[in-house]
Amino acid sequence: xxxxxxxxxxxxxxxxSPKRFVSAWTEQEVLDGEVTDCFVVVLRTKGCYWSRxxxxxxxxxxxxxxxxxxxxxxxxxxxEAMERHAGQRFLKIxxxxxxxxxxxxxxxxxxxxxxxxxxxxxxxxIESRPEFITRERLEGLPDSGRIEIAIGLESANDVVLxxxxxKKMDFGDFRKACExxxxxxxxxxxxxxxxxxxxxxKEAITDAASTARSASSLVDTISLNPVNVQRNTLVEFxxxxxxxxPPWLWTVLEVLDQAEDVDSRVVxxxxxxxxxxxxxxxxxxxxxxxxxxxxxxxDSSVDPPDPRCECREQWLDLLDVQGxxxxxxxxxxxxxx
Numbered sequence: 546x547x548x549x550x551x552x553x554x555x556x557x558x559x560x561x562s563p564k565r566f567v568s569a570w571t572e573q574e575v576l577d578g579e580v581t582d583c584f585v586v587v588l589r590t591k592g593c594y595w596s597r598x599x600x601x602x603x604x605x606x607x608x609x610x611x612x613x614x615x616x617x618x619x620x621x622x623x624x625e626a627m628e629r630h631a632g633q634r635f636l637k638i639x640x641x642x643x644x645x646x647x648x649x650x651x652x653x654x655x656x657x658x659x660x661x662x663x664x665x666x667x668x669x670x671i672e673s674r675p676e677f678i679t680r681e682r683l684e685g686l687p688d689s690g691r692i693e694i695a696i697g698l699e700s701a702n703d704v705v706l707x708x709x710x711x712k713k714m715d716f717g718d719f720r721k722a723c724e725x726x727x728x729x730x731x732x733x734x735x736x737x738x739x740x741x742x743x744x745x746x747k748e749a750i751t752d753a754a755s756t757a758r759s760a761s762s763l764v765d766t767i768s769l770n771p772v773n774v775q776r777n778t779l780v781e782f783x784x785x786x787x788x789x790x791p792p793w794l795w796t797v798l799e800v801l802d803q804a805e806d807v808d809s810r811v812v813x814x815x816x817x818x819x820x821x822x823x824x825x826x827x828x829x830x831x832x833x834x835x836x837x838x839x840x841x842x843x844d845s846s847v848d849p850p851d852p853r854c855e856c857r858e859q860w861l862d863l864l865d866v867q868g869x870x871x872x873x874x875x876x877x878x879x880x881x882x
Contacts, residue, residue: 548711549599556600557777558607561589563614566622567641573843574635575810576668580843584633584666586626590614590649593642595674601699601710602742605775606641616651623658627665636666644671645682645694652685660687670695670734675714675722683729693732695768696722700738700752701759709741716759723763733764735809739771739800739824740792742780745867746860750796754803761807769804771797771824773817784822794818794826794834795860798849801841812842827856 561567567587574583592610593600600607623638630636638658642649650658662669670693678696683689698719699710706712719735726733737756740749757767771792774784783789797813804811815838817823819831826834833850840847 548602548708552602552711552779553599555777555779555782556596556607558592558597558612559589559610561609561611563589563611563618564621565589566626567609569626569629571631571633574637575843576635581635582633583635583637584630585637585639586623587639587641588619588622588626590619590640590642592640592649593674594646594648595713596642599711599713600778601697601712602779603710603738603772603775605778605781608776609641616654619650619654620657623661627661630665634667635670636662636668637670638662639672643673643677645673645677656685656687659692663688663691667691668693672697675718678722678725680725680729683725683731690730693734693765694722694726695734695736696764698735698737698756698760700741701756702752705741705744705752709743710738719760720763723760727763732766734766734768735760735764736768736770739769739797741772742783742789746793746796747864747867749792750799750803750864753800757800757804757807757809757811761809764809766810766812767804767807768812768814769797769800770814770816771818773820773824774822791817791822792824793860793863794824794831794838795852795857797824797838798834798852811845813838815839826860827854830854830856 567589569586572583572585573580589609589611591614592607596604596607638644644650659669668691672695675696678694686692696719699712700706701716703715706715723733737753739753744752753769760767772780774781774791780789815835818835819825825831837850
């Protein structure tokens with residue numbers, strides 16, 4: 546059984562209404578070197594095409610999708626969400642897939658949404674897999690110099706991409722997409738996964754830090770995304786069996802320390818952090834570290850929290866005793882027991 550087939554066993558595509566957007570909120574971002582308010586909207590589409598076929602081992606965003614979402618419904622969702630926009634200078638438009646995928650969004654909807662967004666904000670961030678980032682597509686975007694494209698790189702190690710994440714892309718695909726964006730004067734952001742399944746804590750640190758260094762020359766911003774356990778995923782299956790633990794918050798801090806010399810701006814996603822399903826420590830020191838990570842994402846000069854919690858020694862001992870996982874290159878062994 547291939548990893549694609551294994552992951553497909555856990556997929557339960559969402560059946561939400563295409564008339565309603567998923568969520569919207571305001572957070573802090575950095576635009577032109579200044580901290581500013583950012584309006585975030587998650588639109589409900591039929592989701593990432595790869596997730597509909599099989600998907601990535603940790604991604605459960607298809608849970609929030611619709612079976613079908615016609616372009617006119619996606620436009621209506623965006624317009625309804627923008628009624629909550631209160632002048633925030635930066636917009637993030639998420640779709641649980643690729644905004645540049647014509648089949649997911651529709652060319653007309655892509656153009657309408659971006660044109661509208663750029664009349665309301667100074668900068669817009671969208672997400673896409675590399676295969677949809679083509680010269681023809683980018684040349685057709687309105688005022689593309691004000692658009693930032695985020696790409697889920699996850700790891701620069703093609704073995705990890707293939708056998709741990711099931712990403713159906715390699716680092717070369719990511720590089721080509723970023724170089725095209727650079728050539729056209731567009732900003733890029735790389736999502737880097739901290740602790741994919743089938744990696745030990747120590748391997749996860751090495752993988753994330755080396756990926757940050759590999760991606761640094763290709764992107765403007767690096768987003769470290771510690772795994773949070775999402776519903777209906779291979780990661781959730783492993784987690785429920787005690788075969789996977791989300792990364793320690795000490796691990797996230799260590800990745801930051803090892804990647805401090807990268808040229809790109811570095812931010813950290815705190816989704817689920819401090820909970821059992823997200824990056825966490827012992828519970829006593831979690832909130833201080835999570836607060837630091839949030840502040841660090843808009844001010845990299847902030848001092849890290851006091852590292853003297855007793856659980857740090859437990860984490861250090863874990864790094865010392867964990868060897869390479871026997872199944873790191875063969876995740877199928879988990880299903881042969």
